[in-house]
Amino acid sequence: MIRMLPQSPPAATQAAATPPNDLLVHAIGWFDGRFGYNVHTRGLFDALSRRLPVVATPLYVRSGPLAEDKAAVPAMFGRREIATVALLYGSLTDVLDDAAGRRIAYTVWESTRLPDDWFAPLGRADRIWTATAWGKRVFAANGFDPARIDVVPEGVDPALFHPGVPPVDAFPARPFKFLAIGRWERRKGMAELVQAFDREFGDRDDVVLVLAGLYAGRLDLDLGAELRALDLKHPQRLKVVPPVDAHRVFAGIYTACDAFVAPSRAEGWGLPVIEAMACGLPTIVTGYSGPTEFIGEHAWRIDHRLVPVDVPFFERADGDLGLWAEPDWRHLRHLMREVYENRAAAKERGLAGSAHVRRAFSWERAADIAEARIRDLFRRDVR
Numbered sequence: 001m002i003r004m005l006p007q008s009p010p011a012a013t014q015a016a017a018t019p020p021n022d023l024l025v026h027a028i029g030w031f032d033g034r035f036g037y038n039v040h041t042r043g044l045f046d047a048l049s050r051r052l053p054v055v056a057t058p059l060y061v062r063s064g065p066l067a068e069d070k071a072a073v074p075a076m077f078g079r080r081e082i083a084t085v086a087l088l089y090g091s092l093t094d095v096l097d098d099a100a101g102r103r104i105a106y107t108v109w110e111s112t113r114l115p116d117d118w119f120a121p122l123g124r125a126d127r128i129w130t131a132t133a134w135g136k137r138v139f140a141a142n143g144f145d146p147a148r149i150d151v152v153p154e155g156v157d158p159a160l161f162h163p164g165v166p167p168v169d170a171f172p173a174r175p176f177k178f179l180a181i182g183r184w185e186r187r188k189g190m191a192e193l194v195q196a197f198d199r200e201f202g203d204r205d206d207v208v209l210v211l212a213g214l215y216a217g218r219l220d221l222d223l224g225a226e227l228r229a230l231d232l233k234h235p236q237r238l239k240v241v242p243p244v245d246a247h248r249v250f251a252g253i254y255t256a257c258d259a260f261v262a263p264s265r266a267e268g269w270g271l272p273v274i275e276a277m278a279c280g281l282p283t284i285v286t287g288y289s290g291p292t293e294f295i296g297e298h299a300w301r302i303d304h305r306l307v308p309v310d311v312p313f314f315e316r317a318d319g320d321l322g323l324w325a326e327p328d329w330r331h332l333r334h335l336m337r338e339v340y341e342n343r344a345a346a347k348e349r350g351l352a353g354s355a356h357v358r359r360a361f362s363w364e365r366a367a368d369i370a371e372a373r374i375r376d377l378f379r380r381d382v383r
Contacts, residue, residue: 005049005056023374024053024080026073028066028095029087031058034247035216036271040154041087047155047367052374053080059088059095066095074100083374085129090118093125102126102377106152108135108268110187110289113322114142115314127377129370131269132293150373153293154269155366156278158358160251163280163351167256168249171239175206176340179257179281181250181272182264184214184221186311189263189286191230192329196263198232200333207340210257212241212250213272254279259339259346263302263332266324267291273299274361280354282346284335288325294361298353300335303328 005027025048029041045054055077057069073082082101086093093105105125109118119142122128128144129152130136140146171177178197182188190211197209215221227235241253250272254260260276261284267273270291277283277298285291287301295301305328309321339346 005054024077024082026084028057043363047363051371070099081378090122094121110266111309111322116316132290152370153366155361155363156274158362161275161278165251165255168252171256177210177257179210179260181213183216187265193263196329196333208237210239263327277353277357280351282339282350286327303331
């Protein structure tokens, strides 16, 4: 059975927020869960439902009421113009086949080359949405017509992620705490971050590195073995947060820490980065790929060079996995030291970054852009 998302408008737009009755959005995606695509799906479509009527088809990978909903939507809402938006991995946007109305594939990617199984599904969509200008350039470089590609950013919930969130009580005020959130994998650079931190800070430094999100999708992870292989001098300075049961828990983890670091080799967007910034943390991030859409001058950018992707996390028959960034690990150490030793200035810059992302990159702002793109699509049809 299709699920109609609530249409109550945000308080700031009550005066002009009667949902239009000429359009309908059929949203297909992973609504349930606590990882990036789940947060993205809920954040965007919840906000969009305050502008346009939205019916939702929640999937788990591919399972869900897809065929039933694709038949029911035009039967129930046939008098409206329908935009079907699938927010999924590019390979799974074939769920748009036979969907009603105009079909929009919304996806993000990390390498400069796309997987082989993305091309056909994306090629059949009427429009391709991706979250960043960098991502649009990647899709265009892979042969998709840039005129068919729209940038619809992701966002952050400023009511949930902000500097005033009460911190979790798991950490004392001291020592100084760097926080990193990400799956333990090469793309995220977590092992190299741990090594860089261990080498930079010595016995006289009152500092720890807090690690969270390491086990996302990694049931096989033996973290103890991974850390022992790094031959760390100060392993006691690592604090590992166990898996959380709800995404909102991260807000208090951010505000319990003093700075955020994300030395990723590539990101389609960078959800923990924008959430950390929204919470006011001084943020150190690789100056490449998705986060460049929103960090502005407010984050500390790690120098990098582009190198071939050396981990086969997707398939291409030609073997060309594209490029991603290799962070300058010495520069990362320098930036961590700078933030650690200049805390007042770093905090001020972090608070400026918080104001920037909460104002310019909220889910409400993302929904404004999504609505405009949908309305433009139907105006083109009229012309």
